[in-house]
Amino acid sequence: MKELILGGARSGKSLLAEQRAHDSRLKVTYLATAQALDGEMARRVAHHRERRPAEWGCIEETLHLAACLRELAAADTCVLVDCLTLWLSNLLFAGQAAAQAEAGEAIDCPLFRAETSALIELLPQLPGRIILVSNEVGWGIVPMHPVSRLFADEQGRLNQRVAAVCDQVTLVAAGLPLSLKSAAG
Numbered sequence: 001m002k003e004l005i006l007g008g009a010r011s012g013k014s015l016l017a018e019q020r021a022h023d024s025r026l027k028v029t030y031l032a033t034a035q036a037l038d039g040e041m042a043r044r045v046a047h048h049r050e051r052r053p054a055e056w057g058c059i060e061e062t063l064h065l066a067a068c069l070r071e072l073a074a075a076d077t078c079v080l081v082d083c084l085t086l087w088l089s090n091l092l093f094a095g096q097a098a099a100q101a102e103a104g105e106a107i108d109c110p111l112f113r114a115e116t117s118a119l120i121e122l123l124p125q126l127p128g129r130i131i132l133v134s135n136e137v138g139w140g141i142v143p144m145h146p147v148s149r150l151f152a153d154e155q156g157r158l159n160q161r162v163a164a165v166c167d168q169v170t171l172v173a174a175g176l177p178l179s180l181k182s183a184a185g
Contacts, residue, residue, distance in 0.1 A: 001129050001183055004162050006136045007172035016172050017080050017133045018052065024129050026078040029057040031068060033087040048082070062090045063111070066118035073126040084134035084162065088155055091115055092147075101150040116158055123165045134159055136171065 003020065007013035021028045030052055036042035052058070061068040065087055072079050081087075092098050097109035123130065138156045143149045163169045169181035 001168065002123050002126070002166040003129075003131050003168040003170065003183075004159070004166045005131065005133050005170045005172060005177075006159060006163075006180075008136055008139070011172045012175035013133050013135075013172040014048065014082055015175070016170065016177055017082060017131045021056075021078045021080045021129075021131055022053070024078040026129055027057075027074075027076055028053075028055075028078045028080060029059060029072050031065070031072065031079055031081045032058060032060045033062055033065070033081065033083060033090065034060075035062055035086070035090065062087070063094055063115065065115065066122045069119070069126060069130065070122060073128050073130065075127045078129040078131065080131045080133070082133040084132055084158060085137070085155060088112075088116075088158055089151065092151060092154065097150060098147050101146040104146065107150065112154070116161070120161050120165055123162070132162060132166070134162065 005013045005017045005020075021030075032045070032048070034041065034045050036045045049058070059068060059072065065081065069079060069081070091112040092109065095109040095111040097107050097112055100107050100109075135155065136159065137152050143152055163181065166181065167183040168179070171178045171180050
């Protein structure tokens with residue numbers, strides 16, 4: 001089963017994903033996409049690491065998510081990806097997309113297109129349980145800065161594409177889950 005868990009910042013989406021991974025009773029591998037590039041982010045990463053069970057495996061992959069999932073997914077495994085939002089940001093800044101948006105140029109980001117397409121194509125084929133966490137960023141105002149607008153647009157598109165290929169989609173607000181798409185139908 002593939003599940004997408006969406007929510008705003010500090011909504012409880014990661015906690016819900018961790019609980020669902022635990023409840024799966026499968027071997028769990030936590031696939032982290034964050035880069036601790038400053039002290040604040042390092043503290044966030046440490047906080048997530050401290051609350052995970054010691055027996056969970058942890059792999060860090062900032063760009064090539066589909067390839068990593070292909071290696072990790074197995075019938076007896078739950079892979080928890082936290083999170084697609086940081087992965088998207090990594091992709092946009094690893095290529096030229098952010099610089100192109102800043103300069104007001106047309107966006108041409110082959111790395112982003114290739115990696116996101118690879119994920120969408122691969123997800124339905126993977127064995128085991130896959131839980132993906134992502135931020136819902138489309139409920140605020142349209143950002144003023146070109147890079148922020150690019151990010152918000154691409155995050156919305158990515159969430160839609162991932163939701164379409166997942167069996168279950170859950171929105172979390174104030175720590176409360178709301179089923180948007182159920183595996184039962």
